[in-house]
Amino acid sequence: xxxxxxxxxxxxxxxxxxxxxxxxxxxxxxxxxxxxxxxxxxxxxxxxxxxxxxxxxxxxxxxxxxxxxxxxxxxxxxxxxxxxxxxxxxxxxxxxxxxxxxxxxxxxxxxxxxxxxxxxxxxxxxxxxxxxxxxxxxxxxxxxxxxxxxxxxxxxxxxxxxxxxxxxxxxxxxxxxxxxxxxxxxxxxxxxxxxxxxxxxxxxxxxxxxxxxxxxxxxxxxxxxxxxxxxxxxxxxxxxxxxxxxxxxxxxxxxxxxxxxxxxxxxxxxxxxxxxxxxxxxxxxxxxxxxxxx
Amino acid sequence: xxxxxxxxxxxxxxxxxxxxxxxxxxxxxxxxxxxxxxxxxxxxxxxxxxxxxxxxxxxxxxxxxxxxxxxxxxxxxxxxxxxxxxxxxxxxxxxxxxxxxxxxxxxxxxxxxxxxxxxxxxxxxxxxxxxxxxxxxxxxxxxxxxxxxxxxxxxxxxxxxxxxxxxxxxxxxxxxxxxxxxxxxxxxxxxxxxxxxxxxxxxxxxxxxxxxxxxxxxxxxxxxxxxxxxxxxxxxxxxxxxxxxxxxxxxxxxxxxxxxxxxxxxxxxxxxxxxxxxxxxxxxxxxxxxxxxx
Numbered sequence: 001x002x003x004x005x006x007x008x009x010x011x012x013x014x015x016x017x018x019x020x021x022x023x024x025x026x027x028x029x030x031x032x033x034x035x036x037x038x039x040x041x042x043x044x045x046x047x048x049x050x051x052x053x054x055x056x057x058x059x060x061x062x063x064x065x066x067x068x069x070x071x072x073x074x075x076x077x078x079x080x081x082x083x084x085x086x087x088x089x090x091x092x093x094x095x096x097x098x099x100x101x102x103x104x105x106x107x108x109x110x111x112x113x114x115x116x117x118x119x120x121x122x123x124x125x126x127x128x129x130x131x132x133x134x135x136x137x138x139x140x141x142x143x144x145x146x147x148x149x150x151x152x153x154x155x156x157x158x159x160x161x162x163x164x165x166x167x168x169x170x171x172x173x174x175x176x177x178x179x180x181x182x183x184x185x186x187x188x189x190x191x192x193x194x195x196x197x198x199x200x201x202x203x204x205x206x207x208x209x210x211x212x213x214x215x216x217x218x219x220x221x222x223x224x225x226x227x228x229x230x231x232x233x234x235x236x237x238x239x240x241x242x243x244x245x246x247x248x249x250x251x252x253x254x255x256x257x258x259x260x261x262x263x264x265x266x267x268x269x270x271x272x273x274x275x276x277x278x279x280x281x282x283x284x285x286x287x288x289x290x291x292x293x294x
Numbered sequence: 295x296x297x298x299x300x301x302x303x304x305x306x307x308x309x310x311x312x313x314x315x316x317x318x319x320x321x322x323x324x325x326x327x328x329x330x331x332x333x334x335x336x337x338x339x340x341x342x343x344x345x346x347x348x349x350x351x352x353x354x355x356x357x358x359x360x361x362x363x364x365x366x367x368x369x370x371x372x373x374x375x376x377x378x379x380x381x382x383x384x385x386x387x388x389x390x391x392x393x394x395x396x397x398x399x400x401x402x403x404x405x406x407x408x409x410x411x412x413x414x415x416x417x418x419x420x421x422x423x424x425x426x427x428x429x430x431x432x433x434x435x436x437x438x439x440x441x442x443x444x445x446x447x448x449x450x451x452x453x454x455x456x457x458x459x460x461x462x463x464x465x466x467x468x469x470x471x472x473x474x475x476x477x478x479x480x481x482x483x484x485x486x487x488x489x490x491x492x493x494x495x496x497x498x499x500x501x502x503x504x505x506x507x508x509x510x511x512x513x514x515x516x517x518x519x520x521x522x523x524x525x526x527x528x529x530x531x532x533x534x535x536x537x538x539x540x541x542x543x544x545x546x547x548x549x550x551x552x553x554x555x556x557x558x559x560x561x562x563x564x565x566x567x568x569x570x571x572x573x574x575x576x577x578x579x580x581x582x583x584x585x586x587x588x
Contacts, residue, residue: 031562233558234531238538238541244532253463263520264527264558269548
């Protein structure tokens, strides 16, 4: 039977597994902060990467418990029992090179009001997408899902498209991935699937690092990357439930906002010239069935 | 008696008055977009400044009517009558020079569910504040308020401090100013006060432009300005009612998000070294009684 202690142990392994990979693959280093959750019990370990490959990247583990405020409890329709326990690993990597996509991964386990469940997901935000790479990414995700249940990928892929959508811009945050929540049918199996998603990160991100780590880019590419990172900021601050939950539960601000890029730009009424590589991105920001493409 | 038509005419004059001043004072130019409110009736005129003095500045007039969505109607406790009419001028100026503060001004008139009211405010966000300047700014605001009602300044000053507070950072967005809403005691007088606030902008901002337009700065000053502009983005996207109302009512995105700076930065766990000019700013981000200081 799974227990919070076992889950925490496994989640810490996921964090270590990913950090070891990133250290080796990029040559960058990280700074580690161990912190306590001052609004309740528990805490976490935040590791922030920076260097020649990763401009700003955070890999965070946390395990904490506390009590929801009345406000957020009402928003979540959480009932009268406001106690919660949450453990998870979350990661956002913003690379220096505009040809390497930004990636986000999260796995989590929650307990609240007698309920227990797993959630998580991985999604990709490219600046200069290459169709073949996006197809490969989605097929890998599909095979991670299929090993557990062939119904997972189509459902979680759609949930990801629905979730990572910037409503006011009418466009997706990126090219999607998978997103799942409230997995509580068989906790042992749900846990195994969630861990496979977390452990799958290295394999999923490797092709992008390998192919584009030395790709040449100009200051124009960099500007476009920073403009698109503005959209990332818009999504995270306006819509992201994890971010808003973190702010509402008075979590550790620096660990919550580590997902924001080092730099972002907002130009009034910006849209790239037709026919450019930059204009092409728009076509990728419409949900589509990548895994079935040739 | 005031009518929406008269108010619109006066609000347009405020926009013109400010734009003429900014053109003359800065030598910068603006691009004008006339737009229609596609989710209802009406529209607006957005003027975006950029140049050697103003990095990104927007002066927006709008007059529009429509129907609130059920969601936002519930949030606002607006009752069953969801029709609304709104006209206003809003402005945010982000200067190039880190020694000139960012400034925000808004005046508005709303009708909803048989109610009619005025609202507005002006507030200042310096990067390298000078105490004397902040005192002057608040005293000028106080004198604009006092001409109408000696009770206005202390109340609206406090409302500004309460409103422009970045909860998750535990700090004010800037050094405040005034903020008022639901002014409906005597609409003619409320209108006159609101217009005086709008027309007061030029006088309020002049000292900063005059004193610091040629002030020397380094790339370190610029970086600090962009880091602080990250906080501005956080406030506007997480808390600002006007921004969230605009996004929810499917307003013109570019006119709503013109308030965002050209560039912003987020460094993990950034805090300036003790004893530096940058560290001094923190002391200014705690509400205090500027107008009474020597």
